[in-house]
Amino acid sequence: AGYFTYDPGYVSTGACESKITYIDGAKGQLLYRGYPIEQLADNSNFEEVAYLLLNGELPSKEQYDEFVAKINNHTMVHEQMMSFFNGFRRDAHPMAIMVSVVGALSAFYHDSLDINNPQHRDISALRLISKVPTIAAMCYRYSVGHPFVYPNNDMSLAENFLNMMFSMPSEDNWKPDPVLVKAMDRIFVLHADHEQNASTSTVRLAGSSGANPFAAIASGIACLWGPAHGGANEACLNMLREIGDVKNIPEYVKRAKDKNDPFRLMGFGHRVYKNFDPRAKVMRESAHEVLELLGKHDDPTFKVALELEKIALEDPYFVEKKLYPNVDFYSGVILDAIGIPTNMFTVIFALSRTVGWVSQWNEMMGESSRKIGRPRQLYTGEKARDYVDISSRK
Numbered sequence: 001a002g003y004f005t006y007d008p009g010y011v012s013t014g015a016c017e018s019k020i021t022y023i024d025g026a027k028g029q030l031l032y033r034g035y036p037i038e039q040l041a042d043n044s045n046f047e048e049v050a051y052l053l054l055n056g057e058l059p060s061k062e063q064y065d066e067f068v069a070k071i072n073n074h075t076m077v078h079e080q081m082m083s084f085f086n087g088f089r090r091d092a093h094p095m096a097i098m099v100s101v102v103g104a105l106s107a108f109y110h111d112s113l114d115i116n117n118p119q120h121r122d123i124s125a126l127r128l129i130s131k132v133p134t135i136a137a138m139c140y141r142y143s144v145g146h147p148f149v150y151p152n153n154d155m156s157l158a159e160n161f162l163n164m165m166f167s168m169p170s171e172d173n174w175k176p177d178p179v180l181v182k183a184m185d186r187i188f189v190l191h192a193d194h195e196q197n198a199s200t201s202t203v204r205l206a207g208s209s210g211a212n213p214f215a216a217i218a219s220g221i222a223c224l225w226g227p228a229h230g231g232a233n234e235a236c237l238n239m240l241r242e243i244g245d246v247k248n249i250p251e252y253v254k255r256a257k258d259k260n261d262p263f264r265l266m267g268f269g270h271r272v273y274k275n276f277d278p279r280a281k282v283m284r285e286s287a288h289e290v291l292e293l294l295g296k297h298d299d300p301t302f303k304v305a306l307e308l309e310k311i312a313l314e315d316p317y318f319v320e321k322k323l324y325p326n327v328d329f330y331s332g333v334i335l336d337a338i339g340i341p342t343n344m345f346t347v348i349f350a351l352s353r354t355v356g357w358v359s360q361w362n363e364m365m366g367e368s369s370r371k372i373g374r375p376r377q378l379y380t381g382e383k384a385r386d387y388v389d390i391s392s393r394k
């Protein structure tokens, strides 16, 4: 009994109050705690943005240093975690490993799982922000059969991530190019939060039952995996490669417009942004910088990306439906140029979004009155009927 609104896909349902992230889809505006994403992408870094999202204000120098020291204190994962990796096939999708290993963190940190204790919540948030990059890099190293690299706490989070991904034990003082570190950091910053998207809503829903934060974040990772959400960057690059040559673009654009063909141009369109995706603008700039540095402007994948962008921005179908390239259109190109394999793209999205997930989870857990998330349904099944014995069924 009782009335409720039928809203498939929650297109017009507000399910929570939040002070963290603001999006104005019509204006193409994205603010973290009031600060425009473009300013943060240009002037800040991932650690500072993590502090901002978690705490509501930019840190003073002292607060920043203290926060970074705390993050560095938690970058290692328990040695026993290695056994988890060994249980997986080498060709397992790294997202499959991520979901399991992040969920398994709750088995290691019984000491801080009281969700009603703010100190426990803070330490869980720090552990997740610090350990997920290490786990993400381990997923990659495992898949290629390379030894795991321990975190280097003298590096920034973005630099350390590239270090754990690509350095070899024989290479003392290995350092990635600062342009690539900056591009990586920007990808982290731009993906850090995005209000009540599908995975964040999943984290909130899981958290609303009182599930521990590691379990709640693992559920967010599972949701992010889908190609309509975080899996889009991987799907987008696979699509660009499949297109292969600019001469094949019209065929794919035609397919994307055909109602009877389920094919969509990956990396285009957004539920909220109907003007442009401000993250895509910043990513586009980064993509050019990285390709310039690496001398990859003639890379066939990037040529296809640029031409596709041009064609789609002029095509009446895409213009009328307000389908613009989204953040994942360019992030895939950058990650590919850096040498990150496609199946790691969504893992990197998950690493970045962990900051948003824990901030949103923490905000919800700090509310004085909390309600379990429990949508209703429009039942379209059978009316009540009597059980029929198996001997009498047709």
Ligand code: CMC
Residues within 6 Å of the ligand: 197, 227, 228, 229, 230, 231, 232, 256, 257, 263, 264, 265, 266, 267, 268, 269, 270, 271, 272, 321, 323, 326, 327, 328
């Ligand atoms: N290619 C071709 N047509 C499209 C596309 C596309 N990428 N996206 C939407 N449309 C069409 C769609 O067919 C529909 O047409 P009609 O009104 O004639 O039925 C119309 O545009 C509206 O689409 P929708 O599916 O109702 O819109 P939505 O808000 O439910 O979906 C979306 C948003 C992002 C899931 C969708 O645009 C999409 O599937 N894009 C490709 C996947 C992608 O790039 N996802 C990443 C999003 S950004 C990062 C993130 O949030 O994870």
